[in-house]
Amino acid sequence: xxxxxxxxxxxxxxxxxxxxxxxxxxTARLALHTGLTLVDSPRAAAILLVAGTIPDALIPHLHRxxxxxxxxxxxxxxxxxxxxxxxxxxxxxxxxxxxSVLTETRDALLSGAHKTEPDILPDAPLNEWRRIGPHGQGGxxxxxGTPYGRPMAMxxxxxxxxxxxxxxxxxxxxxxxxxxxxxxxTLTLQGDVIQKVAVVHPPxxxxxxxxxxxxxxxxxxxxxxxxxxxxxTASATQTRLIRWxxxxxxxxxxxxxxxxxxxxxxRFDRLIAxxxxxxxxxxxxxxxxxxxxGLEWHEAMLVLNSFDxxxxxxICANGGDGDDQRDTETIxxxxxxxxx
Amino acid sequence: MTDLAFYTLSALAIWSGWxxxxxxxxxxATFALMVSFIAVGGIALLMSAEFIGVATVFMMAVEMMVxxxxxxxxxxxxxxxxxMRMVHQYGLSIGxxxxxxxxLTVAVLTTNLPxxxxxxxxxxxxxxxxxxxxxxxxxxETAGVTLLATMVGAVVLSSRGGRFGDTNEGAVPPGLHPxxxxxxxxxxxxxxxxxxxxxxxHAGHDMIMEDADVKDVDTHQxxxxxxxxxxxxxxDEHAGHTHHTATSDPTSDKIxxxxxxxxxxxxx
Amino acid sequence: MNFVLVLPAMIAxxxxxxxxxxxxxxxxxxxxxGQGRMSLTAAAPLRAAASYMSRQRLTTEAPDRMNWFLSxxxxxxxxxxGLAMVPLGPNTAVIGISTSVVLWGACESLVVVVVFLHGWSxxxxxxxxxxxxxxxxxxxxxxxxxxxxxxxxxxxxxLDLREIVTSQAGMWNVLRQPLGLPLFLFLGLSLTLRGPxxxxxxxxxxxxxxxxxxxxxxAGWQVARLAMLVGFSAMAATVFLGGYLGPxxxxxVWLILKTLAVMAVVIALSHLLARMPVARMLGLIWKVLLPLxxxxxxxxxxxxxx
Numbered sequence: 001x002x003x004x005x006x007x008x009x010x011x012x013x014x015x016x017x018x019x020x021x022x023x024x025x026x027t028a029r030l031a032l033h034t035g036l037t038l039v040d041s042p043r044a045a046a047i048l049l050v051a052g053t054i055p056d057a058l059i060p061h062l063h064r065x066x067x068x069x070x071x072x073x074x075x076x077x078x079x080x081x082x083x084x085x086x087x088x089x090x091x092x093x094x095x096x097x098x099x100s101v102l103t104e105t106r107d108a109l110l111s112g113a114h115k116t117e118p119d120i121l122p123d124a125p126l127n128e129w130r131r132i133g134p135h136g137q138g139g140x141x142x143x144x145g146t147p148y149g150r151p152m153a154m155x156x157x158x159x160x161x162x163x164x165x166x167x168x169x170x171x172x173x174x175x176x177x178x179x180x181x182x183x184x185x186t187l188t189l190q191g192d193v194i195q196k197v198a199v200v201h202p203p204x205x206x207x208x209x210x211x212x213x214x215x216x217x218x219x220x221x222x223x224x225x226x227x228x229x230x231x232x233t234a235s236a237t238q239t240r241l242i243r244w245x246x247x248x249x250x251x252x253x254x255x256x257x258x259x260x261x262x263x264x265x266x267r268f269d270r271l272i273a274x275x276x277x278x279x280x281x282x283x284x285x286x287x288x289x290x291x292x293x294g295l296e297w298h299e300a301m302l303v304l305n306s307f308d309x310x311x312x313x314x315i316c317a318n319g320g321d322g323d324d325q326r327d328t329e330t331i332x333x334x335x336x337x338x339x340x
Numbered sequence: 341m342t343d344l345a346f347y348t349l350s351a352l353a354i355w356s357g358w359x360x361x362x363x364x365x366x367x368x369a370t371f372a373l374m375v376s377f378i379a380v381g382g383i384a385l386l387m388s389a390e391f392i393g394v395a396t397v398f399m400m401a402v403e404m405m406v407x408x409x410x411x412x413x414x415x416x417x418x419x420x421x422x423x424m425r426m427v428h429q430y431g432l433s434i435g436x437x438x439x440x441x442x443x444l445t446v447a448v449l450t451t452n453l454p455x456x457x458x459x460x461x462x463x464x465x466x467x468x469x470x471x472x473x474x475x476x477x478x479x480x481e482t483a484g485v486t487l488l489a490t491m492v493g494a495v496v497l498s499s500r501g502g503r504f505g506d507t508n509e510g511a512v513p514p515g516l517h518p519x520x521x522x523x524x525x526x527x528x529x530x531x532x533x534x535x536x537x538x539x540x541x542h543a544g545h546d547m548i549m550e551d552a553d554v555k556d557v558d559t560h561q562x563x564x565x566x567x568x569x570x571x572x573x574x575x576d577e578h579a580g581h582t583h584h585t586a587t588s589d590p591t592s593d594k595i596x597x598x599x600x601x602x603x604x605x606x607x608x
Numbered sequence: 609m610n611f612v613l614v615l616p617a618m619i620a621x622x623x624x625x626x627x628x629x630x631x632x633x634x635x636x637x638x639x640x641x642g643q644g645r646m647s648l649t650a651a652a653p654l655r656a657a658a659s660y661m662s663r664q665r666l667t668t669e670a671p672d673r674m675n676w677f678l679s680x681x682x683x684x685x686x687x688x689x690g691l692a693m694v695p696l697g698p699n700t701a702v703i704g705i706s707t708s709v710v711l712w713g714a715c716e717s718l719v720v721v722v723v724f725l726h727g728w729s730x731x732x733x734x735x736x737x738x739x740x741x742x743x744x745x746x747x748x749x750x751x752x753x754x755x756x757x758x759x760x761x762x763x764x765x766x767l768d769l770r771e772i773v774t775s776q777a778g779m780w781n782v783l784r785q786p787l788g789l790p791l792f793l794f795l796g797l798s799l800t801l802r803g804p805x806x807x808x809x810x811x812x813x814x815x816x817x818x819x820x821x822x823x824x825x826x827a828g829w830q831v832a833r834l835a836m837l838v839g840f841s842a843m844a845a846t847v848f849l850g851g852y853l854g855p856x857x858x859x860x861v862w863l864i865l866k867t868l869a870v871m872a873v874v875i876a877l878s879h880l881l882a883r884m885p886v887a888r889m890l891g892l893i894w895k896v897l898l899p900l901x902x903x904x905x906x907x908x909x910x911x912x913x914x
Contacts, residue, residue: 007658010651014659034643041815043666043822046659070664070822110662125669152416165413168733178812191413192737192886217812219803219883222640229642241640241880250804250884297737298885301812365672367728371721385705391767394710401717402747405724409740412728419731421670465706465767485902492894 005110012037013106016045018065018174019181020052021204024079024094027051028209032229033099040177042068046106048075049098054085057201058174058184062086063120065175072109072116076101088117158190159294165190171200178217178301180312181206185288192297197288202316203309211271213305217298218247232276242272256291256303258282267306281311287318342386349386353379361427364420366411374404388458391465614702622691625838626831627653628868632875633834640879657827665823668730676729680825682722683832686715690839694846695770697859708769709757712843716753719799719836720746723808726829727817738816741886742808746798748893749805753795755901756788759908760847773851782848784911787904789848791897796840796874800833803878807886841870 001009014037019027030049031038039045042065054062066075066086075089078098083091092101108114125148156167169188172179179185182204188196215224223245226238242248248265255264260282270279292300307315356375363369377400384393411418420426427433458464473480516523630653638644667673692702693712705711720743727739761767763784764775772781782789798805809816818829845851845866852859884892 004658004661007651007655008662011655011659032643040811041819043820044660044815044826046663068666070666072663152422154416155414163413166416170733177814189733189737192741219806219810219881220640220879221811222637222879225641225643237642245880245882247882250882250888252885252888296886298810298812299887302885367725368672368675371675371725374721390705390707391710394705394707394714398710398714398717401714401721402750405717405721405743405747408724408728409743412736412740419670419672463706 001111009107009110013047013102014039014045015047015049015102016042016065016069016175018048018050018054018062019204019206019208020050020054020080021182021206022079023052023181023204023206025207027078028207028212028228030098032225035099035103043070045069046073046109047102048073048086049078049102050075050080050085050089051078052204052206053081055201058182059085061173061175061184065173066117067119067121067123072114074105074109074114074117076105086117087120088115156190156195158193159195160193167195169196174201178213178305179203180304180309181208183304183312183316189297194292194295194297194300197292199288199316202313205309205313208309209275210305210308211268211275214268214271214302215242215247217301217305218245218250220245220247223247227272234273234275239273247272251302252299255295255299256306258286259284264302264306271306281307283307283311283315283318285318286315288315291315346383346386349379349382352376353383364426366415366418366420366426367408368420370404370408370411374400377404388462388464389468391468618688618692618702622688622835622838625691625841625867625871626834629834629837629871629875630656632872636872636875636879657831660827660830661824663823665825666820668732668820671731671820672725672729675725676825679722679726679729680828680832683719683726683829684835686718686722687832687835687839690715690836691842693769694842694863695773695851696863697852698774699770701770704768704770706766706768709761709767709772712769713750713754713757716750716795716799720750723801723817727808730820732820734813734815734819735817738808738810738813738819742801742817744886745805745807745889745893748890748898749795749798752791752893752897752901755898755905756785756791756795757847759785759788759901759905762905762908762912765912769846769851773846773853776850777853780848780850780853785848785904785908787900787907789844791901791904792844792848793870793874793877794897796837796844796870797878799840800837800874800878802833802837802874804881804883804889806878806883807889810883837871837874838867841867841874844870 012035015030016039017027017030030036042048046069048066048069050062062085066073075086076098077083077085077089077091079094080091090101090105092098105114109116127148127150153166153168155164158165167188167190169186171184171186174182174184180203182201184199184201186196186198186200187194209228212224212228215221215227220242223238223241226241230238248268251265251268253263253265256267257263258281262279262281267281291303295303304312353376356372356379359372360369360376363372378397381393381396381400384390384396387393416422417424417426515521631650634652689703690712693708695701695704701708703711723742723746724739727735727737727742729735760772760781763781764771766772794805797803801807801809807816809818813819815821818826821829842863845863849866849870850862851866852863854862857865883889
């Protein structure tokens with residue numbers, strides 16, 4: 001092992017967690033372990049930890065996610081009922097100490113004992129090149145054709161201030177760290193403002209601490225760890241720190257308002273002060289379109305993470321008129337997989 | 341040493357200026373232009389014009405940043421990844437460039453450039469300040485802040501959110517008869533023209549594509565907020581824009597509520 | 609100034625500063641998280657860097673490779689330029705020009721450019737969102753800092769940092785212009801992409817402009833951010849805390865102590881203050897912070913009149 005590798009084995013293991021259905025409840029608490037770093041992006045990680053079961057519809061997303069890890073990489077399946085989900089993955093039984101498995105795997109990767117996992121998908125564009133013409137132009141006139149099946153970015157009506165900006169449509173995938181686990185949305189963005197929402201896959205039924213997610217989204221990872229550690233017992237220091245951080249004031253008032261008048265601020269207060277009994281928000285007839293359209297990205301993430309899993313599943317199930325407007329898979333298939 | 345610095349900076353300025361027109365990626369073009377300006381700022385530093393040199397770098401960084409941002413917002417091909425030709429009116433531009441080069445060279449070679457070196461240790465910054473602003477510093481500062489407030493106010497008033505509500509609905513002039521339909525031009529809904537006032541060909545591809553070349557030539561100019569003297573006559577787009585502004589003053593709220601050009605301080 | 613001696617010394621100082629900043633950051637985070645001082649191991653930053661370097665440098669589809677590299681290198685270079693402008697003694701600075709405040713302003717504006725390029729280069733949507741979101745915040749925050757710096761330059765009657773330090777011989781600027789340092793600290797948070805002003809690399813974008821960075825790119829960007837923290841802290845210590853001025857100890861020691869103090873405050877703020885959505889922050893900057901900077905300038909102007 002070179003000296004860089006030897007030094008690297010003493011650093012915390014960078015792990016990206018892909019949370020599946022029936023993930024073990026201690027998955028969230030992995031963030032507290034000093035021997036691990038749970039990272040936001042697969043590019044920063046060495047090991048992919050798949051916790052729980054991945055439904056068949058999302059397995060292609062998992063394969064795409066797996067290929068984004070830098071070499072040397074390894075995958076660990078934890079409490080998974082699908083041992084052949086990823087070829088060459090290490091299967092960890094439910095009761096084993098997952099941290100030691102991860103640490104040993106990382107050390108083995110660096111020493112070369114464990115071979116890095118090869119790509120599952122071919123490293124080629126999903127769609128063929130189309131229409132290249134003479135003089136280096138593609139397509140007719142100014143349009144340049146559709147290279148790799150991607151049409152040019154055309155401007156579309158904007159709803160906020162009347163500027164017509166380029167519209168970008170893509171699927172935002174099930175393993176994004178700022179999304180509830182398992183949620184797949186097709187979003188049309190103009191800039192960072194959401195124009196259209198369509199639910200592709202509802203979130204999993206997994207225990208996940210919304211207060212911790214909200215604090216992370218508000219730029220307070222240290223306080224989020226503190227909240228995670230203290231769990232249901234709110235300590236005075238924690239309450240004081242959260243109050244003085246201005247987290248409540250940072251959330252815009254009236255964001256994500258449901259029919260009973262509760263907005264993200266109210267839900268945040270309740271999650272921080274009284275995490276044991278969440279109040280079921282009144283969400284009949286509300287669809288994600290009502291909640292998210294017109295919000296910018298940060299606000300939309302705050303709204304998504306303020307609902308508990310059951311409420312969010314019901315919201316996604318509430319019909320909307322956006323579900324049949326998804327752009328064709330063929331054109332945007334190469335966009336699919338951001339964060340998946 | 342100074343000579344070496346001068347030659348290096350000049351070479352950098354010329355090379356990056358050339359790259360502006362050769363690269364396909366608009367972002368690279370923008371920042372190549374910035375590099376060119378930074379090199380010129382460096383030459384100003386060599387001439388003991390320290391404030392001008394550094395201020396050039398400062399201003400150009402901000403301006404190019406805003407221009408790059410507008411390109412990403414409105415262009416369909418800001419990275420030049422699509423194999424389309426990003427330059428237009430090739431022959432005309434080469435001719436114009438050559439003519440400009442000849443003209444400028446003649447001007448430089450035939451002028452009597454001044455040759456009065458500064459005494460060492462002279463505080464050029466103080467001299468510059470007194471020369472530019474004289475006794476009127478307070479007036480300039482006040483005017484600057486007032487202009488800023490005006491620009492911000494104009495943006496607020498002309499954005500679709502408006503000040504009192506959607507500008508498509510609010511601030512409608514009264515009818516010619518009491519209780520009648522509102523007077524003035526009707527807002528054109530649909531099509532890109534009303535929404536833009538004809539600006540931004542890269543954005544307006546839903547418009548009919550004739551005169552595509554003409555529109556594209558000046559789009560880059562129009563994105564650059566620093567320019568205040570765009571040739572209004574040379575392009576039907578701008579003519580159309582002027583027309584809009586000239587005739588629609590009392591009812592300006594109804595025309596192109598989100599028109600980005602209106603919100604700049606430039607006169608048209 | 610003998611460049612052969614000074615340049616390596618400055619680079620060594622910058623490296624040391626980066627290392628200290630990394631340790632302070634990890635310590636502060638674990639304190640806020642209630643984990644105690646467990647991260648105060650000296651080798652932790654080196655291990656983290658080695659961990660990054662042990663992995664491959666990946667690339668995305670059709671990235672702007674030149675700008676990807678240039679953005680990281682330029683960010684580091686701008687931090688070094690900031691540090692080089694800081695006067696180390698009476699009339700001594702590595703970069704000593706009469707308009708150093710404006711040069712610092714140019715560095716600030718170039719940071720905005722550089723962060724945008726960092727988000728633009730990987731050809732990835734989350735990175736690009738982080739990039740232009742940062743521009744929307746970074747430009748007005750730069751305005752804030754310019755007014756505050758002009759206010760600090762008024763008593764010195766000069767835009768030269770060396771003169772500004774000399775003018776604080778009677779009283780430090782933090783005392784006679786109390787609004788200056790807090791507003792300048794916000795600039796620091798924005799320049800180093802931290803805490804409430806971290807719109808470029810934020811968690812709600814899964815890492816923002818660095819979402820596609822791996823391996824050496826990632827290590828380089830994190831090192832550059834810490835280097836900018838060091839450069840900014842030295843600048844703040846110079847403009848507001850009197851730089852090398854101080855009674856008993858030599859000037860360089862005072863400068864280092866003050867830089868460390870500012871660094872600790874910036875790191876603490878970044879872990880303790882929440883980040884608002886962009887529109888709300890824009891409102892705060894334009895409606896509250898910029899008027900405060902005008903007040904600061906007015907105050908400094910009135911004080912400098914007689």
